[in-house]
Amino acid sequence: MSTLNMLQAINATLRAELARDERVMVLGQDVGRLGGVFRATDGLLDEFGADRVVDMPLAEAAIVGASIGLAASGLVPVAELQFLGFSHQAFHQIGAQLARMRYRSQGRFPMPVVLRAPFGGGVRTPELHSEALEAQFVQSPGLAVVTPATPADAKGLLQTAVRSSDPVLFCEPLRGYRLVTGEVPDEDCPIPFGRSRVAREGDDVTIVAWSAAVQVAEKAADVLAEEGISVMVLDLRTLVPLDETGLIEAVAATGRCVVVHEAPLSAGFGAEVVATVNDGAFWSLEAPVARVAAPDTPYPPGRIEDLFVPTVARVVAAVRATVKAG
Amino acid sequence: MSTLNMLQAINATLRAELARDERVMVLGQDVGRLGGVFRATDGLLDEFGADRVVDMPLAEAAIVGASIGLAASGLVPVAELQFLGFSHQAFHQIGAQLARMRYRSQGRFPMPVVLRAPFGGGVRTPELHSEALEAQFVQSPGLAVVTPATPADAKGLLQTAVRSSDPVLFCEPLRGYRLVTGEVPDEDCPIPFGRSRVAREGDDVTIVAWSAAVQVAEKAADVLAEEGISVMVLDLRTLVPLDETGLIEAVAATGRCVVVHEAPLSAGFGAEVVATVNDGAFWSLEAPVARVAAPDTPYPPGRIEDLFVPTVARVVAAVRATVKAG
Amino acid sequence: MSTTRPAFTPQFMREDGDAAPWTVLRPDGQLEEGARPTLDDAQLREACELMLFSRAFDEKGFSLQRQGRFGTFSPVRGQEASVVGAAVALDPQRDWVVPQYRELPALLRQGLPLEQFMLTFLGDPRGGLAPEGVNVLPIQIGLAAQLPQAVGLAWGLARQGRDAVVLVFCGDGASSEGDFHEACNLAGTLGAPVVFLLQNNGWAISTPRSRQSAAVTLAARAPGYGIPGSLVDGNDLLAVHEVVSDAVGRARAGDGPSLVETLTYRLGDHNTADDARRYQPADELESWAPRDPIARVLAHLRSRDLWDDEHDAAVRARIGRRIDEAVRTVEGVEPPGVDHLFAHVGEELSPRLARQRADLIASVETR
Amino acid sequence: MSTTRPAFTPQFMREDGDAAPWTVLRPDGQLEEGARPTLDDAQLREACELMLFSRAFDEKGFSLQRQGRFGTFSPVRGQEASVVGAAVALDPQRDWVVPQYRELPALLRQGLPLEQFMLTFLGDPRGGLAPEGVNVLPIQIGLAAQLPQAVGLAWGLARQGRDAVVLVFCGDGASSEGDFHEACNLAGTLGAPVVFLLQNNGWAISTPRSRQSAAVTLAARAPGYGIPGSLVDGNDLLAVHEVVSDAVGRARAGDGPSLVETLTYRLGDHNTADDARRYQPADELESWAPRDPIARVLAHLRSRDLWDDEHDAAVRARIGRRIDEAVRTVEGVEPPGVDHLFAHVGEELSPRLARQRADLIASVETR
Ligand SMILES: Cc1ncc(C[n+]2csc(CCOP(=O)(O)OP(=O)(O)O)c2C)c(N)n1
Ligand SMILES: Cc1ncc(C[n+]2csc(CCOP(=O)(O)OP(=O)(O)O)c2C)c(N)n1
Ligand SMILES: [Mg+2]
């Protein structure tokens, strides 16, 4: 075990995967000499050379499109999108191309491609750098959408992502990059997709979250514990595939549920959580499932982003209301 | 009143709006001489000239990006995306640019832009032409997402769209273009956004749908009526803004709800419907809300698309189960 | 050979702005002064047969489509020299073709069974499978999306030491998409062994080339990516072959990508759902008829006694039989079902997908 | 004037492939043989003051940012001639500037109050408002997205008979994006009155120009869009002004768009969050120091007795006062609140948004 932050866990995992399998490549804007704008790829160029760690021109669609071709040629590209907000420039290469190539070619061209991208707010970035856009990718059949919240999960899920023969959008919580630290196994620890994690046990209510919202949920749980409300926190870890069983059991166990996410409310992935719970745990529900999310407004500039991104206080209030309801 | 199909209603409305306001322009691929691949813009070039009805190069991002600039200059562009599937090429110009320009400029540059795009399946198109992608645009704060199901609504909603100072994604049901006909008022009849329409009254269960799924729901209602099940069909008409009140009242009235949409299940807009109902009508629900949707797979080729797109039979079965549940 | 084409000093850079395409075979089937064909007699006859195959299939496809036995498809008609001339510059054993959607003969040359192509246009997902060893990517409907993919493919093959060149097709319309730019530029920076074959057939559905771009030639974009560009008569099999062969040779030698624009013409409808008479000027269409790429090669072969009526009849009969055989085969294929919605979505089905599959099967059975 | 620059016969098309940028003012501040400045004395002094203003603000911004009193921002340092030379070719009354994010002095020249720019980088949404009559679009973070927007703006203004030209900025990095291509090509087909000012400052964050494209010059892309292109010394105020003035004149005369590449250099960090020493070669950085665009104009002005120590001191004092005043003003602005999340999302708030607003206000109040 080592104590690492998210960035260190990601960096170490990329290094190990590059060393493990020479088909693996890292590519993206500024991933080479600079080591990425957050240093997630720090040192990789020196260690593995410019053939395997490649600074790309400033063109997201070309980065994803080229990754598709690299994969078709037999390599395993791990591409970085500098911010998830700029995935939109490559949107047509993701859902309609990358995610669909295996189906289109009827299995001839599996797509072992990882798209890594930091996302999420709370760190005063310029415009378009902080949006939580994960739900927009869920309707890309064929694409896994992975949202680790802890360094250990970042390692385990990234290992699985790199070793998967299917494409993965790997969303890294910007806010947690340096702030969130934790114990990370030194040995191989791939975590299968589609298995949620009970981040904290509890009896009265289940908070469902992913990525940086998990820590918000945990802090809310701390506050609520002092009031005698026992909160289970479920970290979905992957949105696609979704751990339906884990989710339904976790909600059925408490009969009450609050979903927390950074994206705007409407059509956020929280809606899918509610719908899945409605479908699988309806008869256990003692209160409506509550959603704590950002408002349906543009991600705002830094001075007011703390009003936008769901806070511990808003989660606490929603849990209190949910526990009282019914 | 005239009896028109969807295309005729859209064509007539565009013609009238061009005549009404000389700031209005129509632009897109093949919208001029050809009159659009479906003839939605037929005759407009001859009537209004090449200055106002403009064939554009094959570049979706430029079509949307230029529309933003045209709007900033004081004009009212109505752009056609040849198929909603190709909106992905312009995705970065839609959510992050068009939808956000009013906010970014703090009101200096409202965006009276309409993006028209046919979508939806069942008509044996080539790949990427049939996807129901509407949910991917809901998380674009500032953008209205409009999904008419009838010729009269197509006219009324398109009038509102063209006259709105905010951007609108106007999704036209490909399947209904020629098949769906109806009475259309000859006079002005703008329909405010955010008002759902009760397409059919009923007591036992409420089917919620939009676009081409409305007709599927209505046919299912016919079948179910023969079995003595009285079905209300609610056509949302606009997904953003959502008619929360209308939706909640319609579901509360019957206590049972089935949502039908063409998009894949996971994170489809049906999830938002379930979540909104859960929030507003939970205590009235006598059974879980059911979703009838496409599977989470790529839109398939023509020979199997009838297995993919929700059928009357699947809706009927879901309604029967919902009525029995609880 | 001492004609004026300076290999890869593209014509569009000439001071006078004239954009004369490279020609080898004149419209009457005679060679240009001093030109020497880069295809030998056997190769020429083979290429000609492939062009005839393509034309015959176009006709069959249209008539099948009119009978409701085939889906919407885009004929090659008029562009056979452009497609075949480029394709025969490749070694199918090691080189790759990345198509747009209008390049059937190039796919056949690479070894794709006609049946696969037909299945695709019959709306059968199984058409997407190119057998292992057939070096092609699936056809592309999202215009220009294939271009960065081809660059990645070429780059990846080179990185693995394969001696491969990737030939990627796109249209004049597709060349307006951002992906065209990003791909050409990336290829330039990487020196990837890829040849961009831009088929300028004058139209993108109803949009004429003149509205697609103000550029005198689209090949003129090459210097903006630091790669060689060339303009070639796209109705001239030998010219296309010569220029593409040069480009393939350069790519194979490690000298990087090239952009080749073939000036050709779409002789008729965009696809079976189109009616080009609404927009294609009749006189323009007529002006291209005498430049028919197949007639030109046939005239050449006949003038050199490499083709006669007997051979012609035999070739056409062989083609007819092969197409009929393929029609029979694909029409006999068992229709796809629910399984074909779910197969190949990913390596395995998630529980949610497995449940959706089971539900769908149940719903189909109770129908 | 009989030097070698053939107006808008771009240098990159010369046979020898040499890409010498157009220069008017030599690095020592002396005019090139036979050159005649296109700015009169008063204009020159004004432009120089704007460049000094920009440099002073960069310094202030960095130091405020280090004190936590300003957000992440990108200095203009090194590119002042490129930005100011282009901006002063416009008539702010009728012409428009569409910025990327590194063009403060162009926005000021158009009339944008410094306070608005500062508010933006303080993370205040209200910074985005350019007062009515100030012809600028907001700064752009999504690289190259501004380019098709600028084309639409120019097209729309022209269609309404306004006598306006749109000057749109982008970087060498942004020029690799698909939007660059789509915008230039569209502008060409429309003949829109837009000038694309491509600031090639050698870097896109850590990515050097050499990895961005294999093109000898980026201006070489112009013929691919059928528009004139030009390469100009971006550290030479007069050269930039002359070339951009030509382009503006052409646009105003109805002769369509142009692409101008300014060869300049980013003297230091990409922004306040960057550490360029990780990747910017020290010797390269040093080699550009003597070409500092401000020193060059100052030397010229001094050599012509248009600038002396006294004037210099007065100008710098005036600039300092203006910046201090702006700092005071923006620091005194009441912080934005929940209302600023919801204002200007759309013309009106939907019921759902209104409820979200009420809920948020309630949750802030109970905090
Ligand atoms: C991204 C995208 N936009 C629009 C379309 C619709 N569409 C199909 S073919 C076509 C014209 C293509 O023209 P070109 O690239 O010149 O190829 P050609 O048909 O002439 O071979 C268009 C607009 C598409 N398939 N993909
Ligand atoms: C579409 C997009 N991709 C990536 C980024 C992240 N990013 C911000 S600035 C920058 C470099 C821009 O380089 P250039 O266009 O040359 O402008 P310069 O900073 O040199 O002025 C990058 C990659 C972005 N803002 N937008
Ligand atoms: Mg074409």
Ligand SMILES: [Mg+2]
């Ligand atoms: Mg730069």
